[in-house]
Amino acid sequence: MSNKPIAAVLAIHGGAGTLLRSKTTAAKEAEYLAALERILLAGQAQLSAGAPALDVVVEAVRQLEECELFNAGRGAVYTAAATHELDASVMDGSNLQAGAVAGSSRTRNPVLAARAVLLHSEHLMFTGAAADAFAASHGLEQVAPEWFGTELRLTQLRAAQAGQRGARLDHDVETQSSGPIDDARKLGTVGAVALDAAGHLAAATSTGGMTNKQVGRVGDSPIVGAGCYANDTTVAVSCTGTGEAFMRICAAYDVSAQMAYLGLPLQAAVDSVIQHKLAAVGGSGGLIAVAANGDVSLSFNTEGMYRGYARVGEAPVMAIYGDVS
């Protein structure tokens, strides 16, 4: 390693998945890339001003939740009961403190609820109405459950349910309004990882789950060690994909464990988890990670992942397809 000072860096993702077979429009692609860039630039400015990694990842995920393009917060997918159940987690690599909520349906920004648990509770994880009650008791905005819904997501639910009943999916409806990655088969989550100027790492993950998921299902997003992990001595990680597979292999923590115990560099540890271990249990998806030494990895075993990173002092880099890492 050189003696060059390590620049603070933020990486974000907006879900991984299969590319649409029918063409998406250039305008749609540009819309996704612009959203990623806007959020990266905001985080870069925070890091530049000396903000802690925890604040930066929480704000980046809050903005991803607010953006209807991504499956978290507003624009989250529907459950089989046409409701929303939102999961989120945050972890502070400087002290291994973490907070998580699962099955939230009233708190406007689940990632803020997760941070409130981290900051204000002796507990680490709350589920359902208790998660929202805790968030409300700490002043977080509550909304009607309908607030999270959009016409597009409802159309996707109806299409998924029609598909279950054997009906033909109306792909035209999908592709006209969907993004470059097939929403109907997208493994939707958003997340952020950051290294700040003080050398601290943090990670945050948030999701609406899977379209048409059974009510009460919890995936990897709110699980420390599965969908989210941060430790200043190794790495910060946020995952997206088939959650159950990430849970079975403790994906986020395993990146850290392979770096700590095997001495692997970041990309080798990530490749082991995403290209080998995840595949071995039939999982698909990806993760973003930033190591204590400033290395960044944006990796997936799907056709695409909405992703990007921004180092302080450099132009942000955004991508959707498998062409650049």
Place this chain on the structure above:
Amino acid sequence: MSNKPIAAVLAIHGGAGTLLRSKTTAAKEAEYLAALERILLAGQAQLSAGAPALDVVVEAVRQLEECELFNAGRGAVYTAAATHELDASVMDGSNLQAGAVAGSSRTRNPVLAARAVLLHSEHLMFTGAAADAFAASHGLEQVAPEWFGTELRLTQLRAAQAGQRGARLDHDVETQSSGPIDDARKLGTVGAVALDAAGHLAAATSTGGMTNKQVGRVGDSPIVGAGCYANDTTVAVSCTGTGEAFMRICAAYDVSAQMAYLGLPLQAAVDSVIQHKLAAVGGSGGLIAVAANGDVSLSFNTEGMYRGYARVGEAPVMAIYGDVS
């Protein structure tokens, strides 16, 4: 290692914690040891007959749930709202399949619900009413929530709540009816790990949580990698203690990771997790583990842990205090 064939083995725990300062009775101690022995003998007989590790750990935990002495199933502690919320998980080391429920309140045996999720769902974890609905849909017995309660646990809740309000605890009530480990400060969980004759590992964990816990809180017991983990190539682990600390350090999976990546023998990996990493985040409790080579570890950083193990062909070993491992 010798060429001696590895004997199948079952280990169980019934929670870790602080010993009562006032004397418990010899009769109470004997009651706990007898319960542990009865469950170990039943599991030993199953293993002897060639039963798979997964079946053996599920049955052992089911019996621990049925036993009022332990904080899981019947005899589970109360939440702050004087309700019960039960969590459980199971993992099959032969294929890394897992199942978990959190916040169950109707299914008589939460560990059976966790196994039903493992066997019958594409998902890994269900929470709340959805967990019970899933269990019921697979034929598992549902009970009135009151079924889990006992007079002793209700007394403990009232004592804890009186303590919060600054009132003096009535320790006499506690000690007359409680076991050797202080129920008021016991880190209650039950669990089992086993190695079967075919060389497969499995783990199961179940809990009623913490007395007077906030409704909706989820600890480590239903979290794969935190309170439960099994992998045929390394180890099966079940944890008990301050759940949040076990979640932050991914305790159960970390034992496996240190064995796999550092090549540590079982006890060295367990010591690293329980004596060092757990303590570093302010956690207390213990775990039971059986390695692929048949090694067993029953370790804790508290004053005691209800525990025992039984190898096929040998007499079961049970203990409560810190005198034997």
